[in-house]
Amino acid sequence: MSTQEVLLELRTKNGLSQDELAEKVFVTRQAVSRWENGDTVPNTETLKLLSNL
Numbered sequence: 001m002s003t004q005e006v007l008l009e010l011r012t013k014n015g016l017s018q019d020e021l022a023e024k025v026f027v028t029r030q031a032v033s034r035w036e037n038g039d040t041v042p043n044t045e046t047l048k049l050l051s052n053l
Helices: 003-013 018-024 029-037 044-051
Strands: none
Touching: 003 029, 018 029
16 A cells, blocks of 8 residues: 555545645645645655654
8 A cells, every 4th residue: 555545545534634634744735635646755754743643
C-alpha cells in the first residue's frame, strides 16, 4: 500500500475532510491533496502527527 493510499484511507476512516486533516497536522488543504494524489509526501514531523490520529 502506497503512502497516498494510506493517507486517503486514514482520512476517510476518521471521517475527516481534507481541510479538517490539514488543520490537525498544521498544513494547507492543498498539501493534503498533493499527498493523496501522490505528487508529494509528508515530511517526517507531519508523519509523526498523522500517526497519532
